[in-house]
Amino acid sequence: MIKTYMRKDLQNYSPYHAPEKPYEVKLDANENPYTHDPEVIQAMKDWIEDCEHMRRYPDTDCHRLKEAIAEFWKVGKDEVICGVGSDQLIESIAKVFIEPGDKVLMPAPSFSMYKLATTLNRGIAVEFSLDDDYQYPIDTIIQTYQEIQPKCVFLCTPNNPTGSSLAIKDIEKLLQVMTCPVVIDEAYGEFVDRTMIDQIDKYPNIIVLRTFSKAYGCAGLRVGYGIGSKEMIEALHLVLPPYHLNAFSQYMAKTILEKYGHYKDNVKAIVKEREALITALSTIDYVCKVYPSDANYILISVSRDDIVKQLEERKVLVRGYGATGALANCLRITVGTEKENKKLIEVMKTI
Numbered sequence: 001m002i003k004t005y006m007r008k009d010l011q012n013y014s015p016y017h018a019p020e021k022p023y024e025v026k027l028d029a030n031e032n033p034y035t036h037d038p039e040v041i042q043a044m045k046d047w048i049e050d051c052e053h054m055r056r057y058p059d060t061d062c063h064r065l066k067e068a069i070a071e072f073w074k075v076g077k078d079e080v081i082c083g084v085g086s087d088q089l090i091e092s093i094a095k096v097f098i099e100p101g102d103k104v105l106m107p108a109p110s111f112s113m114y115k116l117a118t119t120l121n122r123g124i125a126v127e128f129s130l131d132d133d134y135q136y137p138i139d140t141i142i143q144t145y146q147e148i149q150p151k152c153v154f155l156c157t158p159n160n161p162t163g164s165s166l167a168i169k170d171i172e173k174l175l176q177v178m179t180c181p182v183v184i185d186e187a188y189g190e191f192v193d194r195t196m197i198d199q200i201d202k203y204p205n206i207i208v209l210r211t212f213s214k215a216y217g218c219a220g221l222r223v224g225y226g227i228g229s230k231e232m233i234e235a236l237h238l239v240l241p242p243y244h245l246n247a248f249s250q251y252m253a254k255t256i257l258e259k260y261g262h263y264k265d266n267v268k269a270i271v272k273e274r275e276a277l278i279t280a281l282s283t284i285d286y287v288c289k290v291y292p293s294d295a296n297y298i299l300i301s302v303s304r305d306d307i308v309k310q311l312e313e314r315k316v317l318v319r320g321y322g323a324t325g326a327l328a329n330c331l332r333i334t335v336g337t338e339k340e341n342k343k344l345i346e347v348m349k350t351i
């Protein structure tokens, strides 16, 4: 009954879904396995003790958090926007720029939210395929861009789930041609230590997205941010709901940014563990290929179609992509702690 009243284009729409499963080792969502700085934990306790915070609405403009981000990146406060995760900013970009029938250019395989946000706003997702090693095919992208003249482009670097990333010179090559809004999603940017944030003056049509969910281990707080020209940021603010980001998350994200040193060390530890895990995965007989990664996860292809299930039965979670499509028989494994990674390899060897 309700379905008959729904928008026709949503009747077969599948939303983003992440079912909860029991686990001992959780390596399926690119989360950060390390603990927080003790001063951050103390700040969290202090905040909770003062109930006044909860009675009041949060700062709808996220002034203090924006100030901290602006200072961190040496940009203007009016060049920063905060969101409920970078997911909300992806949605906002789609809401602001896409009109029904507009084409949006994006990589495949990549983060599913670009396509979902495009579809929800009645745009048409036009995907360009990454090459056989999941690298960005720069000349093909330029050619496709010129052919379809999209309203907006998404680039994900490092790309989820492939781990491949774009060199700055290649992004600049693309930006010589792309005049429409270009989203540069750097959700995993800390792991490759490369950014386009310092180029927002040169390219006022870009919006660089970052998040506290990965390198800063705060996926549960849902804080993301975007940095771009003042004009771009003003446009994106048009569609943000009032009081979108809760007061606790704003306060914690600011506190965490001030303890950057601690999180930088965690990133270094993850990068070191990633290389050890790549070596260990390569020794497993049903692993056909281990792709290099610039992020906190590793994509592998396997010769069997039951590995995700077998691991799940042993309470180890990884992300699987099924037996068909561009990621057929591929698994994405988040880099965990040394102990978690050892457990994963041990369990994989028993299958």
Ligand SMILES: Cc1ncc(COP(=O)(O)O)c(C=O)c1O
Pocket: 030, 084, 085, 086, 087, 088, 111, 156, 159, 160, 185, 187, 188, 210, 211, 212, 213, 219, 222, 223, 224
């Ligand atoms: C490439 C990419 N962008 C954005 C996000 C969204 O991150 P969040 O909404 O937690 O900030 C993710 C989450 O996995 C991601 O992989």
